[in-house]
Amino acid sequence: MQFTKEYFQTHKFAFEMLALFCYLGINATINATTELMEDAREVSASFQSWEPFVWEFSSALATLIIFPAIAWFMRKYPWDWQTKKRSAGRFIVAAISYAVIHICLMVAMRELVYLFTESDYQFSSGLGQFLFEFLYELRKDLWSFAFFVALIAIYRYMISQWLGDAQSISNHSVSENDSQKSKSLANILLVKKLGKEFLIKTSNIEWVEACGNYVNLHIGDQIYPMRITLSEFMVKSRRYGLVRVHKSFAVNINWVHFIEPLVSGDGEIVMQSGEKIRLSRRYKVDFETLVTHH
Structure with a gap:
């Protein structure tokens, strides 16, 4: 089987999900084993050996579930430097939403797994600890959201340069949003590819x-x-x-x-x-x- 641009286009989503699955799986495994190794330094173990894997893989699975929504959001509401405040507001709301949903999913998965064990999982034992744990996870998730946004933006730029991306243009000056809303293709299409711009009829x-x-x-x-x-x-x-x-x-x-x-x-x-x-x-x-x- 020959790997071509057409083959990649046809199976693009599968390649993307496979890469994301591998990244999250490897990252979760490294984090879990790191926690085990750090705990091994202590005189007595503070948790069972399987618990770090539940913690890390629940977080990874929650991210895998939400990730397509981040990609959709960035395509639906791309960053616009002409309306920086509006774009910043949207991305801040999206980041907080991601963090809250991720925390809820992650905790729900852990609670479900612990139901089948003799151990008990508690996200917090009181309001003070709840706020501390929530802010702790929120801080990490906001950073993760920023990382994923940058990763998606860089990936899309590289793919568009490799594959090329044709877009409608016209003889008149129109905004990108007006072009996208047009019901008909313009007479001329602009193709950006490998640092060059091609005009095709x-x-x-x-x-x-x-x-x-x-x-x-x-x-x-x-x-x-x-x-x-x-x-x-x-x-x-x-x-x-x-x-x-x-x-x-x-x-x-x-x-x-x-x-x-x-x-x-x-x-x-x-x-x-x-x-x-x-x-x-x-x-x-x-x-x-x-x-x-x-």
Whole structure:
């Protein structure tokens, strides 16, 4: 199996979760064994050998559960230097929310595990200790949130530089939010890739391939990824002659050379470049209707 950009795009979420799972698992194991080694220095053990693993892995599992919400938040509400105060307020609220949810999940998991043992887990024995323990965990979680935000931002930047990321632009000066809200793709797309910026005409897109949360825009022998689902892309690109022909493909009818019917009832679209795209029976009627009225 060859590792390609297209393969990574298709399995991107799986790779990300695997990396996160490995990081949290290794970190939890190191922390748990560190606590055991430090406790071994004492004359008598203050806890049983399995307890540090429950503490650390409950924290790791809680983080694993919440982490996708952090990624979603950063995509939904990216940092905006033009509205620094609003962005800072949002991130502070998000950080505190993460900390509170993480603490609640972590404690709940520990209580559940301890139910099946002869030991008793107490987060605190009084109000004073509760406030101390809560602030102790809150301090750590706020720092963890800041670390995860930085990690996600750096990772996304590196991935966008490696894969490339096509975005709509127009001849007029528009904000990023206005561009995202547009119901149609602009005539020109800007692709940032490996430190360079490419301008491509939307009408020159020959065919489109879905790859996970991306679509790959094919123009000649060049491929330009765009972070958007194929369904969303089709809604925004209809006026450019692009039509869906398969659950994973769409073609520009202006670049179609001919169509070859298949015995199965499907079809095969041959592009002017010689590329062959599958025409599914599910989309065949819509495709033929658009071709007839084009």
